Each structure stands twice: as C-alpha cells, then as structure tokens.
Amino acid sequence: MPWPEPVGLLLARPDSRASQALRWGLRGLRASLQAALEEVPGDPGCAELVGLLAELDPLLEGTGPLSGPSLPLTEVGDPPPSSPLERHSPAINTAAPRLLPLAQAIAADPRFREMLHGTVLREGGDEEIWNDVQRLLLRAPADLAEEWRPRCTTLVSQLGVRVDSARTEALPLGYDGVIYPGLTGSVEATGLRSALSAPLDPRVLAPPESDLHFLAGVTSACLWFIEHDPTLHHCLRSVFRFGIPRLTGDQRQRYLAELLRLWERVRAGSPGGHGLKELLDLDEALHSLVYLPPADPTSWWGRLQAQARDTLFQARDRAVRDGCQVHLQLLGGSFADINRLAPDSLQVDYGIPGEVTVCLRVWTRIEGEELKGRVLYRPPGEEP
Numbered sequence: 001m002p003w004p005e006p007v008g009l010l011l012a013r014p015d016s017r018a019s020q021a022l023r024w025g026l027r028g029l030r031a032s033l034q035a036a037l038e039e040v041p042g043d044p045g046c047a048e049l050v051g052l053l054a055e056l057d058p059l060l061e062g063t064g065p066l067s068g069p070s071l072p073l074t075e076v077g078d079p080p081p082s083s084p085l086e087r088h089s090p091a092i093n094t095a096a097p098r099l100l101p102l103a104q105a106i107a108a109d110p111r112f113r114e115m116l117h118g119t120v121l122r123e124g125g126d127e128e129i130w131n132d133v134q135r136l137l138l139r140a141p142a143d144l145a146e147e148w149r150p151r152c153t154t155l156v157s158q159l160g161v162r163v164d165s166a167r168t169e170a171l172p173l174g175y176d177g178v179i180y181p182g183l184t185g186s187v188e189a190t191g192l193r194s195a196l197s198a199p200l201d202p203r204v205l206a207p208p209e210s211d212l213h214f215l216a217g218v219t220s221a222c223l224w225f226i227e228h229d230p231t232l233h234h235c236l237r238s239v240f241r242f243g244i245p246r247l248t249g250d251q252r253q254r255y256l257a258e259l260l261r262l263w264e265r266v267r268a269g270s271p272g273g274h275g276l277k278e279l280l281d282l283d284e285a286l287h288s289l290v291y292l293p294p295a296d297p298t299s300w301w302g303r304l305q306a307q308a309r310d311t312l313f314q315a316r317d318r319a320v321r322d323g324c325q326v327h328l329q330l331l332g333g334s335f336a337d338i339n340r341l342a343p344d345s346l347q348v349d350y351g352i353p354g355e356v357t358v359c360l361r362v363w364t365r366i367e368g369e370e371l372k373g374r375v376l377y378r379p380p381g382e383e384p
Contacts, residue, residue, distance in 0.1 A: 098159050098187050099129040102152060106133055111144055114350075117292050119231065130156075130189040134180035135229050139295035139302070149180075161187040170198035171224060172217040179300065203260055207267045211311070215282065218308045219263045222289055226256065235346055235360065236288040237374060238281075244292065244346065244376075259285050274319040276312075276326060276366055283312045284361040284374065293350035294358045294376065312362065329363040332356045335377040338363075342373040354380035 033052065097103075103121040106112055115136065122128045133152065137145040153163050167182030173194035182191035200206060201220035207213060226232060226247055234255045235244040245251045262282045269275050286308050295301040309330075316326050331338045335356055339345070341363040351357035356375045363373035 097123060097126045097129055098161070099126045099156065101159070102133060102155050103129045105151075105155065106136065106148070109148075112136065112140075114293060115140060115291075126183075126187040127189040130183055130187070131191075131228070134191070135225075135231075137180070138300040139291050140299055141296040142298040145299065156183060156187070159186070161185045165191070165193075167191060168193040169224075170195035171221045172196075172198040172200050173221055173304070174214050174217055204263060205267055209269075211314075212266065215266065215308060215311055216263070218286060218304065219259065219282075221304070222259065222286060223256070226252065226289070231291060233290050233292055234288050235290060235376070236285050237344065237361075241344065244290065244348070247289075255289075274315060274322070274324055274326075276315055276319055276324075276364070277371070279312050279315050280362065280364055280371065283309055287358065287360050290358065290376070292348075294348075309362070325365075325367050327365040329373070331359045331363055331373045331375050335375070336380075338373075338375070342375045344372065345375045345377055347379050348376045349378065351376075351378040353378050 100123055103123055107116070107121060121132045121136070137148055137152075140148075156163065161183050162185040163181045164184040165178045165181045167184055167189070168178065168191040171179070171192065171194050174196065175194050176196055177194050179192040179194060183189040198217075200216055201223045203223065204216050204220045207216050230246075230248075232247045233244045234240070234247055234251065236255055236258060239254045239258050240251060247255060262278070262285050265278045266275060266282050269278075287305055291301070295305075297303075297306070313328060316328050319326050329341065331342055333356060334354060335345070336354065338356065342361075345360075348357055354377075356377045358376040359373065360376060361372075361374040364371040
C-alpha cells in the first residue's frame with residue numbers, strides 16, 4: 001500500500017516534534033492492531049489486517065530512534081509548563097520508551113477510560129510505563145485485569161523484553177506470591193510481590209499480638225503505594241473533611257502522619273478494653289486511601305482492603321465472646337436508606353446514582369455508644 005508522500009517526508013525529519021508525534025501514533029496504532037489480531041484471529045478482516053501490519057513494519061523500522069520529553073502523569077486541565085522551552089528543550093529529550101506501544105494500547109481500550117479519569121499514563125520511561133500499567137490493573141475489575149496481564153506479556157515479548165518474576169520488591173502481606181512481575185532484557189523494570197519474609201516499613205513498629213500482624217503489613221503496603229503511585233487520593237476526615245485531594249505536598253505529609261499515628265494507637269492497644277475504637281479509626285484511614293474512580297471491589301486493591309476490614313469484624317467477634325455489646329454495620333445500597341448513619345459523607349461522580357460507592361467508615365455501636373459511619377456516594381439522578 002503506497003503511503004502519502006507527506007508521511008514519508010515527515011517521518012524523515014528526526015528534529016521535528018510533529019514527526020515524533022506521527023511516529024508514536026503509528027506505533028500505538030500497530031500495537032492496537034496486533035492486539036486485535038491476537039484477540040480475534042478468525043475475524044473476517046484478518047487477511048487485510050495482516051497486510052496492513054506488513055506495511056507498517058518497514059515504515060516504522062525506517063524511522064530511526066524516537067526522541068521526546070518525559071511526559072508526567074497529569075490531569076486534563078493542569079496548567080502548562082511556565083515556558084514553552086521547558087517542554088521542547090532538546091536538553092531534556094531522551095530516547096522514546098520501548099514500552100510506549102503498551103501505554104498506547106491500554107489507553108486505546110475504552111474500558112480503561114473511566115478508570116484513567118482524565119489522566120494519561122506517564123510515557124517518560126519504560127519502568128514507569130510498566131509500573132503504571134500494572135498498578136492500573138491492580139485496581140481494575142478482576143476479569144479485565146486477567147484479560148490484560150497475558151496481553152501485556154505478549155506485547156513486551158514482541159519488543160524483546162522478558163517478564164521476570166524474581167525482579168521484584170517485596171511487601172509484607174502475609175503470603176508468598178507475585179503481585180506483578182518485573183522485566184529484564186532490553187528493558188529493566190522492577191515488579192512487586194508479597195513475601196512472608198519481607199520486613200515491615202521501618203516506620204511501622206511491629207505489634208505485640210499476632211492478630212495485628214496482617215494490619216501492620218497492610219499499613220506498610222499503603223506507605224509503599226503512597227510513595228510510588230501518583231494517582232492515589234485520600235478522603236480521611238481527620239486530615240481533610242471537605243473533598244478528595246490527591247496525595248501530594250501537604251496533604252500527603254498530613255495523611256502519612258495520621259496513618260502512622262492511628263497505627264501506633266492500635267499497636268499500643270486500649271488499656272482494659274478491646275481496642276475496637278482504635279481499629280475502627282485505622283480501618284477508616286485505610287479505606288480513605290482511594291483512587292478516582294474507586295478501585296473495583298473485585299480488583300486486587302479492593303480485595304486487599306476487604307481483607308483489612310475483615311480484621312475489624314474479627315475483633316468484634318472476639319469482643320462479643322468476652323461479653324462486650326458491639327454492633328457493626330457495613331454501609332451500602334441506597335444512600336437515602338443509610339444517610340442518617342453517615343451524615344458526614346462525600347459525593348462522587350462514580351457508581352450507581354443514589355447508591356453508596358465506598359464505605360469509608362463502618363457504623364458502630366459499642367456498649368450503647370453510637371459512632372457514625374461515612375461513605376462516598378453518587379447523588380441520585382446522575383447518569384453513570
């Protein structure tokens with residue numbers, strides 16, 4: 001298929017931003033077409049698609065190395081750099097990442113559009129592309145994540161990169177297993193795993209009771225994600241009660257300090273009591289660490305938070321066996337039905353209109369004392 005003459009002329013200009021944009025676009029197009037071919041090999045248009053790929057390959061092979069500035073993870077509407085020279089200066093140009101087609105293939109899947117919520121995956125380096133994509137899958141619905149993990153492996157292998165389950169950092173989550181692998185070969189990237197032998201974050205002092213070991217590991221894991229995932233937000237009432245700010249700057253430091261303070265209260269225990277109020281506050285802090293939109297309940301992140309919340313209900317059961325009158329209510333369903341139990345809740349633009357999206361704090365009654373809950377909910381009448 002002959003390509004229009006302007007395509008070849010533009011691709012031949014290694015010093016052009018427009019040429020770079022065209023090359024990146026063509027590589028993303030090729031990755032999306034290759035994924036479609038692998039997903040539906042019996043499609044009636046496969047023969048023509050193979051021919052198109054054959055035309056794209058020599059065109060891209062002849063374009064030479066890609067170059068361009070590092071693209072941070074930004075929200076639509078963020079202010080531009082203070083000077084155009086900051087964005088286009090050759091001094092900050094680097095070779096384009098080899099995994100750029102992976103980022104573009106993810107962005108091309110409409111099922112990720114709401115999850116990205118007006119952000120773009122960073123494209124400044126291969127390690128950040130790999131980790132951003134994998135962490136996106138950690139909060140995606142389980143079926144979507146399971147579909148894309150082997151597709152990621154296939155795509156990077158076509159680029160001469162090997163998946164390496166040993167090249168990982170370890171979190172102390174109470175089991176041995178890979179959360180997502182690293183990469184070796186022409187691209188080096190560090191993955192993530194859980195390991196029984198992994199130490200707690202140095203800021204999380206070890207608890208004296210075995211019942212609290214899992215929560216210590218979850219708190220350590222949250223600290224790791226806060227430091228590595230720029231898409232995290234928080235809505236912890238004791239830090240900021242009026243919205244859901246991103247975890248940057250002062251909000252990040254204040255949330256970290258409060259999370260560690262609440263962990264220390266749980267670790268120290270409640271003299272003569274069951275520590276339920278302390279556990280309730282820590283549980284709220286862990287569930288107030290959120291993505292926008294919130295992680296799917298079936299996702300890895302959703303399951304981790306559910307396991308953390310299970311420890312609160314297990315503590316309730318122990319307190320009841322010891323004669324303490326305790327009632328916990330996980331808040332969900334219609335917000336109109338539970339709003340009196342959660343008067344300080346926040347509205348979001350995600351989920352089913354009129355229903356609770358996330359239960360941030362469980363409603364509780366301990367020995368006759370009522371402790372209100374808190375949720376994220378979507379107002380009625382809004383279209384999903």
